[in-house]
Amino acid sequence: MTAASAAAGPEVASRRVSLELIGLSRRFGSVVALDGLTFSVPPGEVFGFLGPNGAGKTTAMRAIFGVVALEGGQVRWQGQPVTEQARRRFGYMPEERGLYPSMQILEQLEYLGRLHDMTAASARDAARHWIKRLGLAGRESAKLEALSHGNQQRVQLAAALMHDPELLVLDEPFAGLDPGGVDDMTEILAERARAGVTVLFSSHQLDLVEHICEAVAIIHRGRVVTQGAVSDLERGDRPRLAVRVTGDQAGDWAARLDPGVATVEQVNSGMVVLTLAPGADSQKVLDAARAAGAVEHFSFASRRLSEVFRDVTGEEA
Amino acid sequence: MNSKWVRLTAIIAEREIRQRARSRAFAVSTIVLLLVVAAGVVIPAILAHTAKPQRVGIVGGQAAAMTGIVHEAGHLTGTGVTVVPQPSLTAAEAALRSGQLDVVLVNDSEVVVKQVSVADSSGSGGGLASAIADVAGLSRLLGQLPPGAADRGVTLPVRGLSPPSASLSRRLTGLFTVVLVWVLISAYGSQIAMGVGEEKQNRIVEVILASVRPVQLLVGKVTGIGVLALAQAALMVVAFLGLGAAVGSSLVHGAAPGIVICGAVFLVLGYAFYCTAYAAAGSLVSRQSDVGTVILPVQVPLIVAYALSYTVIYANGANIFYKVLGFFPPTAPLAMPVLYAAGDVPAWQAAISAVLLAAGTVWMARTAATIYGRSILRTGSRVRLRQVLARGEAA
Numbered sequence: 001m002t003a004a005s006a007a008a009g010p011e012v013a014s015r016r017v018s019l020e021l022i023g024l025s026r027r028f029g030s031v032v033a034l035d036g037l038t039f040s041v042p043p044g045e046v047f048g049f050l051g052p053n054g055a056g057k058t059t060a061m062r063a064i065f066g067v068v069a070l071e072g073g074q075v076r077w078q079g080q081p082v083t084e085q086a087r088r089r090f091g092y093m094p095e096e097r098g099l100y101p102s103m104q105i106l107e108q109l110e111y112l113g114r115l116h117d118m119t120a121a122s123a124r125d126a127a128r129h130w131i132k133r134l135g136l137a138g139r140e141s142a143k144l145e146a147l148s149h150g151n152q153q154r155v156q157l158a159a160a161l162m163h164d165p166e167l168l169v170l171d172e173p174f175a176g177l178d179p180g181g182v183d184d185m186t187e188i189l190a191e192r193a194r195a196g197v198t199v200l201f202s203s204h205q206l207d208l209v210e211h212i213c214e215a216v217a218i219i220h221r222g223r224v225v226t227q228g229a230v231s232d233l234e235r236g237d238r239p240r241l242a243v244r245v246t247g248d249q250a251g252d253w254a255a256r257l258d259p260g261v262a263t264v265e266q267v268n269s270g271m272v273v274l275t276l277a278p279g280a281d282s283q284k285v286l287d288a289a290r291a292a293g294a295v296e297h298f299s300f301a302s303r304r305l306s307e308v309f310r311d312v313t314g315e316e317a
Numbered sequence: 318m319n320s321k322w323v324r325l326t327a328i329i330a331e332r333e334i335r336q337r338a339r340s341r342a343f344a345v346s347t348i349v350l351l352l353v354v355a356a357g358v359v360i361p362a363i364l365a366h367t368a369k370p371q372r373v374g375i376v377g378g379q380a381a382a383m384t385g386i387v388h389e390a391g392h393l394t395g396t397g398v399t400v401v402p403q404p405s406l407t408a409a410e411a412a413l414r415s416g417q418l419d420v421v422l423v424n425d426s427e428v429v430v431k432q433v434s435v436a437d438s439s440g441s442g443g444g445l446a447s448a449i450a451d452v453a454g455l456s457r458l459l460g461q462l463p464p465g466a467a468d469r470g471v472t473l474p475v476r477g478l479s480p481p482s483a484s485l486s487r488r489l490t491g492l493f494t495v496v497l498v499w500v501l502i503s504a505y506g507s508q509i510a511m512g513v514g515e516e517k518q519n520r521i522v523e524v525i526l527a528s529v530r531p532v533q534l535l536v537g538k539v540t541g542i543g544v545l546a547l548a549q550a551a552l553m554v555v556a557f558l559g560l561g562a563a564v565g566s567s568l569v570h571g572a573a574p575g576i577v578i579c580g581a582v583f584l585v586l587g588y589a590f591y592c593t594a595y596a597a598a599g600s601l602v603s604r605q606s607d608v609g610t611v612i613l614p615v616q617v618p619l620i621v622a623y624a625l626s627y628t629v630i631y632a633n634g635a636n637i638f639y640k641v642l643g644f645f646p647p648t649a650p651l652a653m654p655v656l657y658a659a660g661d662v663p664a665w666q667a668a669i670s671a672v673l674l675a676a677g678t679v680w681m682a683r684t685a686a687t688i689y690g691r692s693i694l695r696t697g698s699r700v701r702l703r704q705v706l707a708r709g710e711a712a
Contacts, residue, residue: 098520
């Protein structure tokens, strides 16, 4: 646990929480998939569940749906252990997409809707709605296997959305999508979140999704290593500055700085990236820069989520 | 188990029925099976009318009068006859045994055949033999009545050289049953296993099992496919009986109500026994293409019983091994209808076998549901049966 996550912790706890994963543990043979995984997700925002491949994201998501047995821990929904009845109010898009290839898409969506307690009529209406919304109008009676890969992904998303779920869980929803697909997916996730739905999605591409989610939990080897609002994580506990002094390509001015004020992370053709020492005043850095020459650029620089991951684990995401 | 449980399971069964009933494979298999049934009923009936002349031996009495009786009986039954006078009853019986004669008429006393059938008189040469007995008895009545003739009745007794057996037509009805049970269980069983393998390969199980339990998916699937299998079976039976009656096939005479009921009971129980086993086998693989290898062990008892059934149908009487198979649940669905149709076991024994099979079905369903539930969500290499059953872990 870093100071960043500790700082974000109380804030998370004070927010309204709908989904809680508490101390989940599971091993497959000698591989530890979940090692006391704990985090919670509030309703009404898009929550990212991030980490490298093999970190345990898929196992955790499958645990929410009871399709993987846990050795320990509990998944709670609105303060109660998840029941079968509650699960039928959840929407799930698994990592390995799964639908019947030779079934017509309208029928297929209707079938899945009915398995989530919808009547045949309302399932048919919802299927038509999502087929139209996802740009598949006119393909209602096409078999799934006749659709392009991207369109099959859309049907899979529609299957998760059919019954207007209270919790939407999507495992790697952006994998394999073209840029248009990413935009559509982002828009739908944001729209669902605005409608009060709890939206949890996973991704191993931390930097690609950092602008999509409002809050994240970052997982490594089955444990949450840091979590909180994306804006907090990007700022971090030790603010970072990017400074350029005209004519100083090597950033020599910064090398003379007192380590008690700031340390140099990197110099990139005159742009010096520094990390402020705890409690140090950023204006002292500005003073030093101005003393060295004309200051061309001075800003707080945000950290990427992959850097956050690297900082807390010492490994590349 | 509540109404919601049943409703969700019914939705799953409904999907299976809809998807499969619409498929080309179902239409084609129905047509092919109907053609096979039609051919099986109509062709023997056509052949029966062009049967080769029966050789009838006559012993004692007046050759001309007895030849007249035989020809009259041949005329009545539409059978060609050749009369062969025999020097003695011993010689005639020897000729019967060696197959040189089909029927022997002994003057004024009896008709002898190689074997009489148990249930009816239409079996091997029985039609002609009983007609000869009738005509000979009638002519005796019209002639001088020997003392005591009235006590013995009008018809001469028909005697068989070997012990009575079930008629060929009864045994052919048994054959029809065994083929139907075999085709339906193995064809629909494979469909179940393939369907489970498909769901596992496509990973749709994960989506479905997020809202229903594995046992619901299992029960829904085997029920839906079972409804189709039984509908197809009912169609075959109706075609068999309808066509048989229309062409006057002797096969239908063999379909006594008892045999039909026995066949139906063992078809339903046999499907129930095997359907979950096929589903459990299908759940062990991750790729549909591996289904063929895992269902083989499930099919072995069926194959053994099916192959041995032919020896019982065409030979006379079942051996003890086959009788044991008739009471062993995995082979009973095929063996018992044959044993019953061939007259080798009484009805109460068939009932005991059905009870044993029902008990076996309960055991199989429980075991299969456990295997299915534990392996349906496991991906990667093929799941080992021992591994699944050893660990008491619910996936």
